[in-house]
Amino acid sequence: MTDVIIVxxxxxxxxxxxxxxxxxxxxxxxxxxxGEERRTRSLGMRSINARSVQSxxxxxxxxxLAEAQWALFEELAAQRDPGEGxxxxxxxxxxxxxxxxxxxxxLPLFDEEGRAECLILKQHLLENVLAERAATLGxxxxxxxxxxxxxxxxxxxxxxxxxxxxxxxxxxxxCDGGRSLVRKRSGFxxxxxxxxxxxxxxxxxxxxxKAIVSSLRNPGGLVNLSLVPGEIATIEFDTAPGDRxxxxxxxxxxxxxxxxxxxxxxxxxxxxxxxxxxxxxxVDTYRKDRILLAGDAAHVHSPIGGQGxxxxxxxxxxxxxxxxxxxRGLAPETLLDTYTAERHPVAARVLxxxxxxxxxxxxxxxxxxxREIISEVLAFPDAxxxxxxxxxxTDVDYAPDSADPLVGRFTPRLEPHGSTxxxxxxxxxxxxxxxxxxxxxxxxDVAGYRxxxxxxxxxxxxxxxxxLIRPDGYVAWVGERDGLDGALATWFGPASN
Numbered sequence: 290m291t292d293v294i295i296v297x298x299x300x301x302x303x304x305x306x307x308x309x310x311x312x313x314x315x316x317x318x319x320x321x322x323x324g325e326e327r328r329t330r331s332l333g334m335r336s337i338n339a340r341s342v343q344s345x346x347x348x349x350x351x352x353x354l355a356e357a358q359w360a361l362f363e364e365l366a367a368q369r370d371p372g373e374g375x376x377x378x379x380x381x382x383x384x385x386x387x388x389x390x391x392x393x394x395x396l397p398l399f400d401e402e403g404r405a406e407c408l409i410l411k412q413h414l415l416e417n418v419l420a421e422r423a424a425t426l427g428x429x430x431x432x433x434x435x436x437x438x439x440x441x442x443x444x445x446x447x448x449x450x451x452x453x454x455x456x457x458x459x460x461x462x463x464c465d466g467g468r469s470l471v472r473k474r475s476g477f478x479x480x481x482x483x484x485x486x487x488x489x490x491x492x493x494x495x496x497x498x499k500a501i502v503s504s505l506r507n508p509g510g511l512v513n514l515s516l517v518p519g520e521i522a523t524i525e526f527d528t529a530p531g532d533r534x535x536x537x538x539x540x541x542x543x544x545x546x547x548x549x550x551x552x553x554x555x556x557x558x559x560x561x562x563x564x565x566x567x568x569x570x571x572v573d574t575y576r577k578d579r580i581l582l583a584g585d586a587a588h589v590h591s592p593i594g595g596q597g598x599x600x601x602x603x604x605x606x607x608x609x610x611x612x613x614x615x616x617r618g619l620a621p622e623t624l625l626d627t628y629t630a631e632r633h634p635v636a637a638r639v640l641x642x643x644x645x646x647x648x649x650x651x652x653x654x655x656x657x658x659x660r661e662i663i664s665e666v667l668a669f670p671d672a673x674x675x676x677x678x679x680x681x682x683t684d685v686d687y688a689p690d691s692a693d694p695l696v697g698r699f700t701p702r703l704e705p706h707g708s709t710x711x712x713x714x715x716x717x718x719x720x721x722x723x724x725x726x727x728x729x730x731x732x733x734d735v736a737g738y739r740x741x742x743x744x745x746x747x748x749x750x751x752x753x754x755x756x757l758i759r760p761d762g763y764v765a766w767v768g769e770r771d772g773l774d775g776a777l778a779t780w781f782g783p784a785s786n
Contacts, residue, residue, distance in 0.1 A: 459579065487530040510523060693767050
C-alpha cells in the first residue's frame, strides 16, 4: 500500500520521495507534466546554497550534481561567442575558488574567509539527478498524471486524477508549486502581500544581439542576459503581471526591453517564456491532519536572491524522515507538528528578506543612496557574515532556546570523523555518536532504536562527548547520558520491543 502520495514531481517532490523511501515508507509521485515539458520551463540558472549542499552531501548527491554543473559550464563555454567576453570562465573560476556566496538584491556576497559550498545549474539537471536517485530506490513516478482533487478522512487520503481514477494513501503532500491545487482544495490559509513587479524570462533572439547589456539600475527596471545563450530577463517594478496563463510573446518582451532600457530593441523570435512577480504569501500551518505542504505550495515570494529552491529542498529534508516514521507507525503524529514549528519561522525570515531585496532593487535616486549605504555596511566582516549566513541558509536554528548551542543547529564539522559521520547518515536514519558506554549506556540500552538510529561508539562529538543527530543532519541532543532517552522518544518514537 502507498504510504504517502506526493503531488508534484519537481525538485522538492522528488527529494521528499527519496527521503521517505530511505526511512522505509512507500511514496508515490504524481506529476502533471512530462519530463520534456518541465525541461522547456527550466529557464535561468539555479543556485544550491551551502546548507542545501551540506544536506545533499549526507545522501551522496553532491558528486552527481557537481558533475552535471561542470558539464553544463563546459557546454555554455562552447556555445558562447569568444568576442562576448569570458563570463562563463569567470564564473567557473569563482566556483572553483569557493568564493560564490550569492547576492543580496544584486550586491555580491563574495567571501574571502572560507571556501563556499555552492552549486549552480539548470533546474532540470537537478531534477534529473533526483529522479535517477528515486528510480534507484524504487520510487514510482507517474508523469502526465494530473491531480484534480484531494480529500481525506480519519483513515487516509484520496487523490482524484483527471481521468477519474482515484489513488489512496495514508498521507498526501502537496509539492505542486505556488498555484497549488492541494493547498486550495484543502483549505489552507495563504495570506501575504500582492504582486508589485513583473518579471519575464524568455529564450529569444534580438535583431542586434549586442544592443543591450545586463544592468540592474536602469530607469525602467533591470535587464539580465543569462549565462545561457539566448536567455533574457527583465523586471519592471511599477506594475503587477497580467494574465499569468497567457503565453509570453515576442511583442511583449520587446515592449518590456524598450521600457527598461530606453532603446529601440527589436525581438525577432521568441521560443518560450515565463512571467513571475513578488507575490509574497505564506500558509499559517504546513499540515491539516493527513495533508501537508512543502516548497512553493507553502510559501511564495520574489525570486530575487535565489532562495526559493533551497527553502523547498530544506522543507523536504525536514519532513521526509518524520513523515516516514509516522506513516510506518513508529512515531506518534505529534512528530509532524514539529514540521510547521521548525520550518514556518525559517520561511517567514526568507519572505522578509526577499521583500527587502525587492525594495532595494527599485529604480530611483533614494534607493541608489540606500544601496550605497548597504554596500558600505557589507564591508564590515560581521555584517558580511550575517548576510552570507542568511543567503547560505546556515543561520537556521531549530531550537533557539536550547541550553546547549549545538542543539537545533546543523551538525558541526567533527574532525577527524567528518567523512565517517556523513557516511553513517547516508541511509536516512539517525545517528548516535558515543565516546563510551558510560555516556550512552551499553548496546542493550538503545537496542529498541536499532531500526531507526545507528550507534557509532568510540566516536567523540567534540566537547559534547555524546551527540544524537537527526536524519536531516540537525543535532537533537548532546550530553553525557541524562536526557538521551527523552530525546530518542521525542524524535524517533517509542522504543521497539
